[in-house]
Amino acid sequence: MxxxxxxxxxxxxxxxxxxxxxxxxxYAAVFNxxxxxxxxxTERIAPGAFAGTIxxxxxxxxxxxxxxxxxxxxxxxxxLSEDSRGLLCEIDIPNTxxxxxxxxxxxxxxxxxxxxxxxxTKQEWDETVDPPVRTIQAVDLIEVSAVAWPAYDDTTIxxxxxxxxxxxxxxxLDPAATDDLPVLRKVAxxxxxxxxxxxxxxxxxx
Numbered sequence: 001m002x003x004x005x006x007x008x009x010x011x012x013x014x015x016x017x018x019x020x021x022x023x024x025x026x027y028a029a030v031f032n033x034x035x036x037x038x039x040x041x042t043e044r045i046a047p048g049a050f051a052g053t054i055x056x057x058x059x060x061x062x063x064x065x066x067x068x069x070x071x072x073x074x075x076x077x078x079x080l081s082e083d084s085r086g087l088l089c090e091i092d093i094p095n096t097x098x099x100x101x102x103x104x105x106x107x108x109x110x111x112x113x114x115x116x117x118x119x120x121t122k123q124e125w126d127e128t129v130d131p132p133v134r135t136i137q138a139v140d141l142i143e144v145s146a147v148a149w150p151a152y153d154d155t156t157i158x159x160x161x162x163x164x165x166x167x168x169x170x171x172x173l174d175p176a177a178t179d180d181l182p183v184l185r186k187v188a189x190x191x192x193x194x195x196x197x198x199x200x201x202x203x204x205x206x
Contacts, residue, residue: 004142006064007035007043008115013146015106022093022103028116028144030086034133040159041125041132050087053141054080060091061145064117068098070146080144089114089144102146110148117142125165132162 013026031047060071060078071078071091079090093099105111122138 004117004119006115006117006145007045008113008145008147013106013112013114015103022099024089024091024093024102024106024146026089026114026146027086028089028114031084033086036131037134039131041134041162042129043134043136045086046135046137047084048082049136049138050080050082050141052138054082054087056141058141059143060089061143062098062102063147064115064143064145066143070094070096070099070102078144080141087116087144091144091146105148106146111146113147113149114144115147116144120161123161123165125162127166134162 008028013024016023016025029045029050031045031049033044035043037043054073057072057074058078058080059066059069059073062068062070070093073080077092077094081088093103102111118139118141120136120138121140122136124135124137126133126135
């Protein structure tokens with residue numbers, strides 16, 4: 001399986017306590033917000049990008065650490081939804097060392113952000129601008145995390161995705177046929193999307 005991409009930042013997370021239940025609430029992703037990914041490209045998440053994945057079995061973690069689970073959709077302790085702003089997360093914090101420490105750190109303001117780990121399943125690239133713009137249209141959501149630092153330093157998978165898009169375009173685009181460029185770009189994007197979905201199915205089967 002390919003490496004998981006991680007994105008997020010100081011989008012805000014807050015504590016809510018009622019009926020002896022402690023819940024963290026925040027946004028792991030915001031739609032149509034431009035993020036500079038290490039100067040390599042600008043990235044945006046399109047509304048609806050999580051619609052096909054938030055019903056799956058997703059974990060809530062501390063700082064993307066797979067060994068520090070604090071919630072899970074399958075158990076009902078993590079609830080995910082899309083609204084007009086982005087991906088909203090509600091995590092019922094457990095009475096564990098990680099849970100208690102996290103609750104204290106959020107209340108103190110030491111941890112104030114959320115993030116998410118994902119595989120891209122549908123995307124578009126616009127290279128008519130510099131740096132290129134990547135629009136993420138659909139993802140396979142793996143986890144959401146409460147984080148102390150934005151996770152924008154992981155660019156390896158994204159750079160590979162850009163190269164795949166360029167390779168797909170170079171196979172069919174005729175530089176002289178500028179009048180047909182928008183149509184040809186759509187064909188290239190569709191071809192890459194089918195390839196990525198096939199790859200995802202193969203990986204999931206394994």
